[in-house]
Amino acid sequence: MNGPGIELTLAPELRLFAPPSRRLDRVPTATDGASSLGHVVESAGVPLTEVGRLLVDGSEVPVSYVPRAGQSVEVFGVDRPQRIPGAPLRFLLDVHLGTLARRLRLLGVDAAYDNEDPGDPALATRSAAESRVLLSRDRGLLRRREIFAGAYVYSDNPDEQLRDVLGRFAPALAPWTRCTACNGTLREADKDSVGDRLEHGTQRSYDVFAQCADCERVYWRGAHHSRLERIVDEALAEFGDGATV
Numbered sequence: 641m642n643g644p645g646i647e648l649t650l651a652p653e654l655r656l657f658a659p660p661s662r663r664l665d666r667v668p669t670a671t672d673g674a675s676s677l678g679h680v681v682e683s684a685g686v687p688l689t690e691v692g693r694l695l696v697d698g699s700e701v702p703v704s705y706v707p708r709a710g711q712s713v714e715v716f717g718v719d720r721p722q723r724i725p726g727a728p729l730r731f732l733l734d735v736h737l738g739t740l741a742r743r744l745r746l747l748g749v750d751a752a753y754d755n756e757d758p759g760d761p762a763l764a765t766r767s768a769a770e771s772r773v774l775l776s777r778d779r780g781l782l783r784r785r786e787i788f789a790g791a792y793v794y795s796d797n798p799d800e801q802l803r804d805v806l807g808r809f810a811p812a813l814a815p816w817t818r819c820t821a822c823n824g825t826l827r828e829a830d831k832d833s834v835g836d837r838l839e840h841g842t843q844r845s846y847d848v849f850a851q852c853a854d855c856e857r858v859y860w861r862g863a864h865h866s867r868l869e870r871i872v873d874e875a876l877a878e879f880g881d882g883a884t885v
């Protein structure tokens with residue numbers, strides 16, 4: 641681009657998206673005189689899903705604003721918690737985020753996920769059709785225009801990913817109410833009603849408490865339960881209050 645020059649300042653939390661030369665304050669940036677600020681910010685490497693307020697010479701403007709020569713632009717990250725208007729809060733995760741999907745479900749958060757990658761166009765279309773916030777570490781996917789809403793997942797560590805999403809969106813938590821395998825809702829169950837679905841040893845040793853209304857998977861307090869309880873307890877301790885949706 642070789643038009644009007646502006647000065648661009650990215651908020652510190654957005655600088656990881658930009659090349660090193662753009663990670664400073666007031667970086668001289670050429671525009672083409674016709675592109676929106678949203679386009680300029682995306683060209684700097686920052687997905688618009690991560691952008692909150694935009695200030696031009698100190699005044700807030702929309703992403704459609706076309707910057708003029710000599711203006712100083714400040715780009716802020718999203719507010720946390722971030723409100724997503726237009727639908728109940730629910731998520732769609734890309735194929736690389738299976739562990740995060742299961743942990744969100746464990747906490748009762750609606751988290752759609754496919755083990756087989758449906759491809760970027762299908763994910764974006766589903767996000768729009770079901771009004772789901774698309775979670776991904778793929779910036780190209782988050783740039784697709786048709787998505788309902790999206791969020792970049794900043795870490796590749798599942799513990800940090802969970803804290804990132806819970807802190808960013810503050811979803812209501814309802815542990816042990818959703819199937820971690822299929823995202824269906826759980827209903828109460830007892831050994832007698834599901835006994836034919838259990839191994840004999842399981843039936844003797846464990847206390848059945850729930851069954852998925854969709855895939856009929858049975859849940860009991862088994863060998864992995866203490867690890868899951870730790871995840872639930874830590875999430876409730878840090879994020880159990882203040883949930884609003």
Ligand SMILES: [Zn+2]
Nearest residue numbers: 819822852855
């Ligand atoms: Zn299920």
